[in-house]
Amino acid sequence: MGEAVIFDPALGFGAFKEIWAITDSSVAKRGNRWWMYLAGKIADYEGIQLVSASLPEGAPLSAEGWSITADPADASRVAMLAPQQRSAPWDLKGGRHCPAYVCGAGVERIYYAGGAENLWGPYTIGYLEWDGAEWVDQPEPVFAATEDWEHGSVFEPNVIFDEGIWKMWYVAGAHSEDYLVHGYAESQDGIAWTSRRMFAPPEEKLFDFCPIKTRTGFEAVFARVWLGAPPAPEHTGLWWCHADRAYPGLSRWSVPVRITGPGHWKPSVQYGENGSMFVFFDGVREQYAFTLSCVERQGEK
Numbered sequence: 001m002g003e004a005v006i007f008d009p010a011l012g013f014g015a016f017k018e019i020w021a022i023t024d025s026s027v028a029k030r031g032n033r034w035w036m037y038l039a040g041k042i043a044d045y046e047g048i049q050l051v052s053a054s055l056p057e058g059a060p061l062s063a064e065g066w067s068i069t070a071d072p073a074d075a076s077r078v079a080m081l082a083p084q085q086r087s088a089p090w091d092l093k094g095g096r097h098c099p100a101y102v103c104g105a106g107v108e109r110i111y112y113a114g115g116a117e118n119l120w121g122p123y124t125i126g127y128l129e130w131d132g133a134e135w136v137d138q139p140e141p142v143f144a145a146t147e148d149w150e151h152g153s154v155f156e157p158n159v160i161f162d163e164g165i166w167k168m169w170y171v172a173g174a175h176s177e178d179y180l181v182h183g184y185a186e187s188q189d190g191i192a193w194t195s196r197r198m199f200a201p202p203e204e205k206l207f208d209f210c211p212i213k214t215r216t217g218f219e220a221v222f223a224r225v226w227l228g229a230p231p232a233p234e235h236t237g238l239w240w241c242h243a244d245r246a247y248p249g250l251s252r253w254s255v256p257v258r259i260t261g262p263g264h265w266k267p268s269v270q271y272g273e274n275g276s277m278f279v280f281f282d283g284v285r286e287q288y289a290f291t292l293s294c295v296e297r298q299g300e301k
Contacts, residue, residue: 003260004063007038007292010285016068016078018043022051023282023290026110027268028101033057036066036268036280037099037110038292042078047095047119050081050112050128061272063280063294081110082128087137090116090124097123097155098208098266102190104161109190111168113155114141121174122153127190142191145172149181149198156266158210159190162246166190169199169209178227182206184248200250205236208266209250217244220253221279223265237261238281260295272296 005011013019024039036053052069059065071077081099084092094115101110108130113123124141145152150172159168166187173179182200185193200206204224211220219242226232239256247253259279266282276296283291 003293003295005291005293006063006066006280008285009289009291013068013078015070015076017076019068019078021290022053022068023292024098024266025268025280025282025292026099026101027061027270027278027280028103029061029270030103030108034059034061035101037081037101039095039097039099039112040078042080045080047092047115048097050096050099050110051078052081060274061270061278063278063296082135082137084137086139087114087126089139090114090126090141091137092116094118094121094123098157100157100159102159102161102166104166104190107190109159110135111157111159113157120176121155123155125154125157125168125170143168143170143185143193147172147183147196150183151177151179151181154183156208158208160211160213160246161190162213167246167248168193169211171207173202175227180205180207180225180227182209182250186248195248197248199248204250206250210267210269211246212269212271213246214242214271217242218246219269219277221259221267221269222256223261223267223281225265226262232262234262236263238264238267238279259297264293 007022020041022040026037034055053066069079071079091114097113099112109127111127125143126141128135156171181202184199186195187193207223209222238260241253241256243253264281268280
């Protein structure tokens with residue numbers, strides 16, 4: 001099927017008049033329901049906020065039918081995923097960006113990049129944790145730039161729990177510098193991170209490496225972006241690759257296959273009940289008008 005638009009400012013957001021934009025999806029099935037965790041600009045809130053949307057209970061994964069979660073106290077207002085009671089020093093002014101849901105070792109978390117002072121960074125990475133009733137913010141980030149090649153900012157996390165450890169792929173650098181490099185790190189608890197290394201060099205312009213475990217190993221969808229003057233080169237857009245293990249270097253994964261683009265980024269990939277691969281991603285309808293779309297494809301392997 002072709003590209004299906006899920007959220008677009010031009011189409012509005014139903015009863016939610018205070019939403020300016022919603023993008024950066026992370027899609028996950030929790031229990032018998034598909035959820036989507038998102039970053040959005042909401043009127044009267046400082047910075048970027050995290051919100052959620054879901055399909056009806058028991059519904060199969062689809063590009064259609066997503067409903068933004070409403071505030072239980074006011075159905076006309078969108079529900080914030082979590083307050084910033086403890087995290088405000090590191091994620092309030094610049095906001096919460098690029099959420100990534102992960103479940104491991106009996107723990108559910110949503111990792112995200114937080115900006116302490118500015119919408120455009122620099123960023124550190126922290127998480128919300130599910131306590132059985134609600135998502136709880138944390139007083140400090142758990143991952144910050146420490147290496148020269150990270151240029152002082154880390155963001156766009158994608159985290160999995162595999163082989164008994166937490167594994168994170170992330171972007172470092174800044175758009176303003178025309179410098180993006182992709183990193184990789186590991187952790188025993190998802191809090192203290194080691195084994196930090198470069199996953200892909202800056203010339204790859206690799207963004208948002210999103211891996212998932214499948215019956216045959218691992219698959220990943222990632223973006224290649226262009227920060228220069230338009231038009232964007234043909235190598236930009238979303239790419240798919242696979243590997244027998246979740247390797248910490250791009251060279252160990254298969255030769256990538258281009259699936260969409262140019263102009264698409266922040267993929268979240270899941271296989272639906274019908275066996276199809278659903279790739280949710282960001283795009284731009286016009287300058288600063290961000291959209292969220294999806295393509296459904298037959299499984300690549």
